[in-house]
C-alpha cells in the first residue's frame with residue numbers, strides 16, 4: 331500500500347468534540363508515534379484511522395480484543411479470518427491445518443510463547459495477552475500497522491525486542507505510545523496530540539524527549 335491521506339477526521343462523545351477536525355498525510359515507510367497525555371485522543375484517532383484503512387491494516391487495539399474462551403492459536407489465527415472461506419475457518423476451529431499450526435508456532439517462538447499455543451486466552455497474564463494480540467497482527471501481515479500502546483504490559487527487554495520486530499515487519503506504522511523514549515528510538519516521525527488536535531508533527535531525528543514533554 332502506498333501512502334494515504336486522511337482528512338476530515340472527527341470524533342465526538344455526547345456532543346463533545348474529542349478529535350479534530352484534523353488531517354494526516356501518511357507517507358509510505360512512515361513509522362509514526364502518536365504521543366500525548368492521557369485523554370488527548372490517541373486511541374480515538376487510531377480507531378478513526380482503522381475505519382479508513384481497515385482491510386489494509388493490522389490492528390492492535392488497547393483492549394486487545396481477544397476471545398477468552400479460545401486458545402492462543404485460534405486468537406492468532408483470527409488475524410486472517412477474512413482471507414479464508416467459512417468452510418476453512420470452521421474446520422480450523424475443530425482441527426487446525428498443520429501449515430497454519432506451524433506458521434503460528436513460529437510467530438509465537440519469536441515472542442517467547444510457544445508453550446501457550448493451546449492455552450485459552452482467559453488463562454494468560456497481561457503481558458502474554460498483549461503478545462497474543464501482537465502475534466495476531468503479525469499473522470495478519472497487512473501493509474500498515476495500527477497499534478495502541480502495544481508493549482505497555484511488557485518488561486523493558488521484551489518491549490524493546492517487540493518494538494524492533496514490529497519496526498522490521500511493517501513498512502508503515504502508526505503506534506500510540508506513552509513511552510517517549512520508545513517513540514524516539516523506534517519511530518521515524520512523532521505526531522503529538524493535544525486536545526484532539528495535532529500539536530506537533532516532526533521527524534524523530536529533530537526531536538529530544540524534552541521537546542515532546544510540552545504536550546504533557
Ligand SMILES: Nc1ncnc2c1ncn2[C@@H]1O[C@H](COP(=O)(O)OP(=O)(O)OP(=O)(O)O)[C@@H](O)[C@H]1O
Nearest residue numbers: 343344348366367368369370371372373374375392
Ligand atoms: N466511549 C467513550 N465514551 C465517552 N467518551 C469517550 C469514549 N472514548 C473516549 N472518550 C473520551 O475521548 C477523549 C479521548 O480519549 P482517548 O481514549 O482517545 O484518549 P487517549 O489519548 O488514547 O488516552 P490514554 O492515553 O489514556 O489511552 C477522552 O476525553 C475520553 O474521555
